[in-house]
Amino acid sequence: MxxxxxxxxxxxNTVRPAYEELARWLAEIPSDGLEFRRQEAxxxxxxxxxxxxxxxxxxxxxxxxxxxxxxxxxxxxEWTVLERGxxxxxxxxxxxxxxxxxxxxxxxxxxxxxxxxxxxxVFRPEMNGLRIPHDVYVHIxxxxxxxxxxxxxxxxxxxxxxPSGVSYMLENREIMMRxxxxxxxxxxxxxxxxxxxxxxxxxxxxxxxxxxTEPTVALxxxxxxxxxxxxxxxxxxxxxxxxxxxxxxxxxxEEVFMRTTEGLKRVxxxxxxxxxxxLDPLTFxxxxxxxxxxxxxxxxxxxxxxxxxxxxxxxDDKAIYSYMPDIVRFYLGEEPILKNVPTWRCREPDDLAYVxxxxxxxxxxxxxxxxxxGMLIGPASTRAQIEAFRDRLTHAPETFIAQxxxxxxxxxxxxxxxxxPRHVDLRPFVLTGRESVTVVPGGxxxxxxxxxxxxxxxxxxxxxxxxxxxxxSV
Numbered sequence: 001m002x003x004x005x006x007x008x009x010x011x012x013n014t015v016r017p018a019y020e021e022l023a024r025w026l027a028e029i030p031s032d033g034l035e036f037r038r039q040e041a042x043x044x045x046x047x048x049x050x051x052x053x054x055x056x057x058x059x060x061x062x063x064x065x066x067x068x069x070x071x072x073x074x075x076x077x078e079w080t081v082l083e084r085g086x087x088x089x090x091x092x093x094x095x096x097x098x099x100x101x102x103x104x105x106x107x108x109x110x111x112x113x114x115x116x117x118x119x120x121x122v123f124r125p126e127m128n129g130l131r132i133p134h135d136v137y138v139h140i141x142x143x144x145x146x147x148x149x150x151x152x153x154x155x156x157x158x159x160x161x162x163p164s165g166v167s168y169m170l171e172n173r174e175i176m177m178r179x180x181x182x183x184x185x186x187x188x189x190x191x192x193x194x195x196x197x198x199x200x201x202x203x204x205x206x207x208x209x210x211x212x213t214e215p216t217v218a219l220x221x222x223x224x225x226x227x228x229x230x231x232x233x234x235x236x237x238x239x240x241x242x243x244x245x246x247x248x249x250x251x252x253x254e255e256v257f258m259r260t261t262e263g264l265k266r267v268x269x270x271x272x273x274x275x276x277x278x279l280d281p282l283t284f285x286x287x288x289x290x291x292x293x294x295x296x297x298x299x300x301x302x303x304x305x306x307x308x309x310x311x312x313x314x315x316d317d318k319a320i321y322s323y324m325p326d327i328v329r330f331y332l333g334e335e336p337i338l339k340n341v342p343t344w345r346c347r348e349p350d351d352l353a354y355v356x357x358x359x360x361x362x363x364x365x366x367x368x369x370x371x372x373x374g375m376l377i378g379p380a381s382t383r384a385q386i387e388a389f390r391d392r393l394t395h396a397p398e399t400f401i402a403q404x405x406x407x408x409x410x411x412x413x414x415x416x417x418x419x420x421p422r423h424v425d426l427r428p429f430v431l432t433g434r435e436s437v438t439v440v441p442g443g444x445x446x447x448x449x450x451x452x453x454x455x456x457x458x459x460x461x462x463x464x465x466x467x468x469x470x471x472x473s474v
Contacts, residue, residue, distance in 0.1 A: 004407040005149045006421055007072070018075040018470055021186045026070075026412075026419070034414045037179050038069050044175055050168070050230055065168060066463030071176065071183075072411045072424060072445045079190075079469045082145065082153060082428065083439045085338030088328060090141045090430045090437065093160060093315045095331040097137040101127045101311060111326050120320075122313030122368070124276060126283060130300060132309050133206045134434045139307040140199070140271075141430040142166075142443075145338070147409040154341045154406070155324070156425060160315040161308060162273050165444040165464075166429050167231035170195060170238070172444075172466040190441035190469040196238035198431055198438050205434035206305050207268040215268035218242045218258055220249070222274050222290045232273050246274070251294030254301040269305045270295075276310050318367040318401045319345060341406060347398035355402040356393060359386050362402045364393065377454060379405050408454055411465065413447055423448045425456050426467065442467035 008019040015023045045064050099106055100117055107114050117123055142163025144156040173192050177184060200217065207215030221232040223245050236243035242258060249258050249267065257264040272279065278288040283296040298304045314320060322343040328336045344351040355362060359378050366374040376389040393400055410421035428443035445465040446456035456462040
């Protein structure tokens with residue numbers, strides 16, 4: 001693996017322009033200043049109650065996501081390229097999803113093997129031929145981006161089902177503004193605070209009822225035991241909408257209503273944070289107690305909008321990810337602005353042979369995996385772990401892809417021994433509505449807090465940073 005790009009100091013150990021003011025500020029503050037404010041930030045997060053549940057961890061089922069007080073800074077020109085690439089990619093994803101559930105031109109063209117769609121467990125036949133309001137399948141997208149050089153950005157994965165983390169982006173900014181008003185005063189930072197109103201406008205714009213009627217939007221949560229429940233309640237509060245569980249909703253005459261103290265109230269748009277399998281026990285898993293019986297009938301009748309649409313998980317599939325450059329070219333007739341990480345499809349014999357011969361150098365991922373689970377990081381694994389993974393690959397190669405071990409860029413991070421570089425990625429959020437696409441200026445920067453670690457997921461011990469986009473005018 002090559003040497004990681006230092007986003008603050010660059011390759012020549014000279015502070016890059018976007019970080020110059022931060023470098024001056026860091027040189028001025030007392031040696032214990034960052035640690036003091038880190039402790040203050042942790043206290044604020046505890047008071048607010050920002051937690052993240054970790055499944056399977058009985059010792060600490062709910063924990064704080066560690067927050068680093070040194071911001072990540074991205075110059076305006078760099079963000080302009082990222083924003084263009086994100087818009088392009090999400091547009092192509094929406095066109096791809098419409099196509100595979102309707103005309104399937106990309107399959108007839110032979111660009112994607114049919115079995116990757118039809119035999120995919122997250123492909124939803126129930127969506128075949130179903131008209132979606134304004135052809136928007138992915139209303140909220142979280143696209144994970146990594147950086148390896150000054151102008152080298154790569155998409156690591158697409159999150160088109162129920163992308164999480166935006167609440168931490170918003171809370172990180174609020175905490176930073178409270179703790180570092182002097183540092184903010186020295187920068188022109190693009191705001192992220194408008195995200196809730198932009199999200200609400202996006203959701204309202206795709207309602208199926210007449211524009212003369214103000215649509216009712218609600219957020220469907222699996223409940224308090226879900227790992228992201230804090231975010232669900234946070235967003236419902238910020239949007240000024242009802243937070244509901246499946247038991248709070250009822251379907252009558254193919255319309256969805258929520259129970260209120262004043263009686264039943266029709267719901268037009270459901271921002272659902274419940275996976276497809278659990279949405280409707282009459283259509284999907286009959287044992288689900290999280291969903292709403294009859295919800296799919298109302299959806300099929302065009303009486304409610306679900307955000308994101310049912311069946312979007314096919315775009316999250318890491319095997320499909322490997323075809324994204326072709327998908328962009330096919331639907332838009334353009335070259336991808338943001339490139340993919342080079343990917344070997346283990347379902348293909350030649351790729352599998354290469355991966356098996358180079359396991360110690362590669363990152364191997366389950367095509368349906370998430371959260372950093374079920375993956376192998378070859379350079380950081382023992383011989384026994386590599387051999388165990390080799391056995392899994394040999395028996396079910398179609399369930400894995402492999403990628404090179406990228407030298408993710410680093411940002412200065414506050415540690416127990418002072419500032420030190422730590423690897424980071426970025427999850428920007430893209431909102432697609434009836435007539436507009438909004439890219440939040442920044443996103444959630446995740447940081448691998450352990451020295452040398454490349455795993456940034458909060459479920460694997462990673463933390464977060466505030467992301468500052470410097471604009472000439474804000």
